[in-house]
Every structure is written in structure tokens, then in C-alpha cells.
Amino acid sequence: MKYFVLIMLCLFTGLNTACGGCDTEAYVVQNPPLLVVGTDLLDFGELPLNFTASRTVQLANAGQQELVFENITIESDEGVFMVLGSELSILGGQSVDLSINFTPAAAQAYEGVLKLVSNSQNKAETLINLKGEGVEEVICGDCDNPPEQACLDDMTLMIYEQDGECVEGICRYVPTYVDCPHGCLEGACLPPFDAGLQLSEPDDAGLAIIDAGVAPEPPFDAGNPPEPIDEDPPTEPSVKVMRMALDEMSTCAVLHGGIGEVACWGRSDTLGDGSLPGEDRNVPGVIPDFKDVHYIAAGAYHMCAIKSDQTLWCWGSNAFGELGDNTTITRREPVQVTALEDPVVSVAGGRMFTCAVTQAMGEQAKVFCWGKGDLGQLGNGLFESSMTPKLVSGLSGADEIREVHIGDSHACVVTDDVKLMCWGINHAAQCLIDAGENHGEPINVLEEYDVVSVGHVALGYHHSCAMVEGNKVLCWGSDGFGQMDDGTPGGALQESPVTPTGLYTQQIQIVQSGGHHSCVLDESHKIACWGFNNYGACGTGDEYLQTAQPYKEIDVPDEMFWRRLYTGKDHTCAIVDGYFAYCWGLNSFGQIGDGTNATQRNRAVPVTW
Incomplete structure (x- = not known):
């Protein structure tokens, strides 16, 4: 230079x-x-x-x-x-x-x-040429602290080696594979077998029990038993996806394949293919003539997608103008939100409202919201609804707004990598400050808690969670269904951030919150969930159906790795190796996508065509 x-x-x-x-x-x-x-x-x-x-x-x-x-x-x-x-x-x-x-x-x-x-x-x-490559196996991390080596299978050891930099000061690691002729255990090849040495059995990594010497207690409250499931789920995955979005009764996904097609399943309102009322679907169906989508998000009863040209398109329920087309007409096919002039970089949906982040070249990002606004959801201080996008107040001058996050009727953005700014309903302290008082404009909710940085944010209906420095998770708000991971229903409001009990020693990649449950994907590619589990949204099996499920890992299909995680009100989905989609939880409209009419699935099942 x-x-x-x-x-x-x-x-x-x-x-x-x-x-x-x-x-x-x-x-x-x-x-x-x-x-x-x-x-x-x-x-x-x-x-x-x-x-x-x-x-x-x-x-x-x-x-x-x-x-x-x-x-x-x-x-x-x-x-x-x-x-x-x-x-x-x-x-x-x-x-x-x-x-x-x-x-x-x-x-x-x-x-x-x-x-x-x-x-x-x-x-x-x-002209300046640009090139880069996305890969599944590369890891970016501390140059002085390489990722731990691990057993890929019983006979293969995976070791990460430095291969340049991802960005300045952050090294790129790529895996190399070593054959272990005598077996691989706990991140090391085993030595040649010695008849005088008896190997101990490894601990069962599938049990998330704090004290391994104590047997787990029986579930707290099994609640009403699920209705009989009279249809066997499919055994083999067949639907490959890049991203997913879950509303209360439907699921949509950007399909793997490079052309940005979208497929949806569940209740007819949000299938996006013109389906009439009552034409629900329990397997994915591709939205015709709708491609180039690279991001998708769900509200309670509507979906929105960002195309590669950074235009925004929405479909589904539109009772308060949440689709942003200046009408209240339900749209059964995608319509463009033309009122947003700048490129759209992020979108999120809630209960009958939507928010998006836009950013023009060389300018600071802006946040707009539209739809139902009586609880302050639109963030413009007016406590009234709007069928067209309204600029959220109090964020001018903020740097690095990359995403907007929405729960049921509250929303948050991270600014300057450290400020978590939230607005909307606050009856259960989901906006943390002044519980019981709704906020019509953004407030800095973690200002008093010495938080150094804020990463991913996950908003439930009445609780909120955020990842902070050290890949730790903080949550606050309603604890009525064990959202704070105390295993007890009917808990008091949590008016200060706490780390859920099961996450004290975990390193987390991402946290997601559904209606009244939350799940995490940890650095070992395992998923664990806690909270409301009467309909199987925590994915822990028939024996753990209960009103307040404590933190517990879910099974991994065929010893694969979980890669991505998504939550809806009462169902959850994830992506495994090979981009295959799995879902579990309530299936009242076919939102699990397993091709059956089973009422619910209490463990992960593959989505199938």
C-alpha cells in the first residue's frame, strides 16, 4: 500500500x-x-x-x-x-x-x-473485481487459541490448522482429517490396544444434568397428555433449505440450490402461493415465480422476504397494514413494500406489525416499522397504527444497526455493538425498564448492567434474551412458563437480566426464543431448549411434556451436527449437515412439514416433500 x-x-x-x-x-x-x-x-x-x-x-x-x-x-x-x-x-x-x-x-x-x-x-x-467463497467447515477465531480437535466419527480425528486470516487479527482455520486405526475418543486417536488396559465408557453427552452423579428427577408437571399420534413420521430428510422462518401456524424456508426459491407449509394464509382459506398444507410447496430471496422472516400471521436486489416483499394477514402496502387486504401472494426507498438489509415481524432496517450507500442505517401500533410497537412515540412505514425515533446517529428483532409486540435493535434499544409492550418487563409501562420510543435497556457487547437478540412473546460478551446469554421478563429456566411455572417477573440455569457453563453460538420457550445452539453443535413444552416445542420427547421444561438437550438425528436454529410460537425447526430441515412441536395446521396430520411432534422429525 x-x-x-x-x-x-x-x-x-x-x-x-x-x-x-x-x-x-x-x-x-x-x-x-x-x-x-x-x-x-x-x-x-x-x-x-x-x-x-x-x-x-x-x-x-x-x-x-x-x-x-x-x-x-x-x-x-x-x-x-x-x-x-x-x-x-x-x-x-x-x-x-x-x-x-x-x-x-x-x-x-x-x-x-x-x-x-x-x-x-x-x-x-x-471496475474492481470481487471474489470470495462460502464454506461450511471454515472457522474464524482467535489466532492464539485454535479450535479444539474433535472426533469426527469413531475412526477419524478432525484437527484445525491456520490458513490465513478471515479479517485482520482473526485467523481462518480449516479442518484436516487424520485416520485413527485404533479408534478416536474425546478428541484424540487411541493408542494400540493393550490387553492389560480397559477403556472406560465415555459419558453420555446427550444428558444435560448438572450433577452427573444424580439421576434426573421426573418431569415437574406432565400437564394434559398429548392426543394420540397415529401416523408415523418420515425417517429420511428430503428438503434442503438455507434459512427458515416460523410464524404461529406456518413455516417458510429459502430453498438450497442457489436461485432463492421459497417454499411454505402450514396454514393457508401464509403459504404465499394463492391458496384459498382451508387449503392448509403439511408438506412444502414452492411459491411460483418468486425467486432471488436471500432472507426471510415471520410475524404472527404473515411472512416477509428480502430479495438479492434488497427489495422487501410480504404476504399473509394484513389486518393492521402489517404488509406495508397501504391496505388492510390479506395477500395470499407476495407484494412489494414500495414505500421503502433505500435498500433493505433486515426485516422482522411480530403480532400484526413489521419492522425493517434500510441503508443507502454512504449513509447511516434507518429503522422503519408499520402495522399495529397501539402499544408503542412502531417506535415513533405515537401509539397508533400505520399502514405505511414510519421512521423509528431516537436512533439517528447510531452506528452499525444491522438487524431488527421482534417478539410479540416489542422490538429491539443493537447499536454501536453495545446498546440494546427496545420499544413496545412492557407489561412483563420484556423491555426491562419500568415494567408495566409501555415504551413508544427506543430505550437503552442494558445501560445499567455493565454489558460490554451485545450480539444476537432473541425475543419471545413476553420475555427477552440476548447474547453478550463471552458468548453468554442473559434473559429477562416473564417467567410464567419457566422462561428463565427455573423449571417452575408461574414464576415472578424477572426485572433484571439473569443467565438461565442450564447455560452457566455453556458457550453458545446463537439463542432463539419462541412464544414462551427458548433454545440455544452451542459451540459443539448441540441444541437445548427450555420453557413451555406442552406441545413439544422443546423437542425433548413424550416423557418431558410439561408446562415448564428445564434446560435439556435434544437428540441429534443420525449423529449429525445441528447447524442453524429457528423458533415459532409452539414449534421449532433446525438445519443439520447437508442443509436438511427438521421440525418439532405443534402441528395443528401441518407446520411441521412431515406429510402427516399428527397433532404434534415431541421430537425432531425430518421435513419431507
Whole structure:
């Protein structure tokens, strides 16, 4: 980079010298803007799926007049590259760094072109090639603390080795595989068998019991037994998905395959394919003529999707204008939310309202909400509904708003990586501050608790959880169904953040909250759930159906790894190796997607065509 700067300075000096003795007017004429770029290729290398890496390219003006960019765009079919913090002009002799983000959505190679259109004297259009690859197996982490080696199976040891950097200061690790001829146990190859040595059996990793020497107590309250399940679930998975979204009675997913198709199953209102009332479906059906989707989100009775061109589309119930089309007409096929002018980067849905984050090139992100607003859900201080998007108040000047999160009737965003700003209903302290008082505008809910950083946020109907530094989870709000993981129904409101009991020693990748239950995916790719489990949403089996399920791991199908996790009101879904979808919980409208009419599934079953 220093040689690039020297070259730019030489160009600038040369032009200045060539005009020695000229008057000011002639000097300006002879020294028009000249764009010099530091590279013609930004290579992001290999990145794990949904990890965001940033690269910068230096743009310099070697002329004397101001360099003005008429347009800065990225041409890419997949929409995985994004320009951030761009400058629209550069003074003579100055330079700026232009940042580009890459977030792979699938395990494949990506290419794009950054196009700079300016008034530079050498060319009106400058192109910079972009490339990167999304991979399942790469891990990004501390350069001094590589991932622990692990047994991939009974005879194979997986070891992670450094292979460059994901971003500056964060190393990229890729796995290598070692054959263990005598077996693999607890992250090491076993030595040759010695007849005088008897190997002990490994602990059962499937039991989440704090004291392994004490047998688990019987379930607290089995509640009403489930109605008989008279149909066997499918045994083999067949539906491959990239992302999923669960509302109260339906499920939708972005299909694996690279073209961004969406399939839905469950209640007819949100199938998106024009199905009439009563035409519910217990297997996935693809929405016709609807492609290029890379993100999907669910409300209580509606769905929304972001396409690769960063436009927003919604369908389903529209009683309060939650679809953003300035009507209250139920839409059984996707309609575009045309009132949002800037590119949409995130969307979330709640009970009859929707929020989205938009961000124009070179500008700060904005948050808009629309739909039902009587409890302050729209965040604009008015406590009234709107059929068109309204700007959320009090967030101007906030940096790095990447996602919006919604529970039932409250919403939150993370700003500056440390402030958790929430608004909406607060009757159960789900917004933490001043329980019982709804908040019409965002408030900083963790300001008093010395939180250093906030990661993923998971909002239930009446409780809230967030990941903080150290990959730990904090929760607060209603404990009526054991949402704080105390195993007891009818608990008092939790008006300060606590770590659920089962998570004291766990390192968590992500936390998700449904209606009255929560689940986590930990760093060993296991899922555990707690909270309301009468309909099997915690996935722990028939014997654990109860009103307040304590933290407990669920079974992993065929010894595979869980990769992603999603929650609805009373059902839960996850993705395993190979992108296959599994679901469990209430199945009253076929939202499990196993092709049966069983009332509920109390363990994970594969989604099938």
C-alpha cells in the first residue's frame, strides 16, 4: 500500500511541476481529477456461512480538481457483497478508503464487480473485481487459541490448522482429517490396544444434568397428555433449505440450490402461493415465480422476504397494514413494500406489525416499522397504527444497526455493538425498564448492567434474551412458563437480566426464543431448549411434556451436527449437515412439514416433500 501512495504522490507532483509558472486558472484546467485505485481485485478468500468480512480499497485523486463519484454500485447476482461507508467525492491530492463487506449465504464461490463512475480524466468507469467463497467447515477465531480437535466419527480425528486470516487479527482455520486405526475418543486417536488396559465408557453427552452423579428427577408437571399420534413420521430428510422462518401456524424456508426459491407449509394464509382459506398444507410447496430471496422472516400471521436486489416483499394477514402496502387486504401472494426507498438489509415481524432496517450507500442505517401500533410497537412515540412505514425515533446517529428483532409486540435493535434499544409492550418487563409501562420510543435497556457487547437478540412473546460478551446469554421478563429456566411455572417477573440455569457453563453460538420457550445452539453443535413444552416445542420427547421444561438437550438425528436454529410460537425447526430441515412441536395446521396430520411432534422429525 505504501508504494501505491508514493505513486499517487508522484503523479500529483508531476502534474504540479508540469504546470510550473502557470497562473491559477490555467493550473486548474490542466489538472482535472484523476482516479487512481490501489487494486483491481478484492479477494475475500474462504469464509464460514453468514460470517461478514470487510476489505478496503484505497481510492486516490491524483488531480487537482475535486473527484466526484456519480455512482458506486456492485454487480452481483447473489447480493452477498455490500458497499459501506463510501465517500461521494475526493479533494485534489487526497485519498479515502472504501469498505466492501462480504457475507456468504451458501457453500459456493461468489464473484462480483465494483463499478465506480466518476468524472476522472482517464476513464468515466472503473471496475474492481470481487471474489470470495462460502464454506461450511471454515472457522474464524482467535489466532492464539485454535479450535479444539474433535472426533469426527469413531475412526477419524478432525484437527484445525491456520490458513490465513478471515479479517485482520482473526485467523481462518480449516479442518484436516487424520485416520485413527485404533479408534478416536474425546478428541484424540487411541493408542494400540493393550490387553492389560480397559477403556472406560465415555459419558453420555446427550444428558444435560448438572450433577452427573444424580439421576434426573421426573418431569415437574406432565400437564394434559398429548392426543394420540397415529401416523408415523418420515425417517429420511428430503428438503434442503438455507434459512427458515416460523410464524404461529406456518413455516417458510429459502430453498438450497442457489436461485432463492421459497417454499411454505402450514396454514393457508401464509403459504404465499394463492391458496384459498382451508387449503392448509403439511408438506412444502414452492411459491411460483418468486425467486432471488436471500432472507426471510415471520410475524404472527404473515411472512416477509428480502430479495438479492434488497427489495422487501410480504404476504399473509394484513389486518393492521402489517404488509406495508397501504391496505388492510390479506395477500395470499407476495407484494412489494414500495414505500421503502433505500435498500433493505433486515426485516422482522411480530403480532400484526413489521419492522425493517434500510441503508443507502454512504449513509447511516434507518429503522422503519408499520402495522399495529397501539402499544408503542412502531417506535415513533405515537401509539397508533400505520399502514405505511414510519421512521423509528431516537436512533439517528447510531452506528452499525444491522438487524431488527421482534417478539410479540416489542422490538429491539443493537447499536454501536453495545446498546440494546427496545420499544413496545412492557407489561412483563420484556423491555426491562419500568415494567408495566409501555415504551413508544427506543430505550437503552442494558445501560445499567455493565454489558460490554451485545450480539444476537432473541425475543419471545413476553420475555427477552440476548447474547453478550463471552458468548453468554442473559434473559429477562416473564417467567410464567419457566422462561428463565427455573423449571417452575408461574414464576415472578424477572426485572433484571439473569443467565438461565442450564447455560452457566455453556458457550453458545446463537439463542432463539419462541412464544414462551427458548433454545440455544452451542459451540459443539448441540441444541437445548427450555420453557413451555406442552406441545413439544422443546423437542425433548413424550416423557418431558410439561408446562415448564428445564434446560435439556435434544437428540441429534443420525449423529449429525445441528447447524442453524429457528423458533415459532409452539414449534421449532433446525438445519443439520447437508442443509436438511427438521421440525418439532405443534402441528395443528401441518407446520411441521412431515406429510402427516399428527397433532404434534415431541421430537425432531425430518421435513419431507
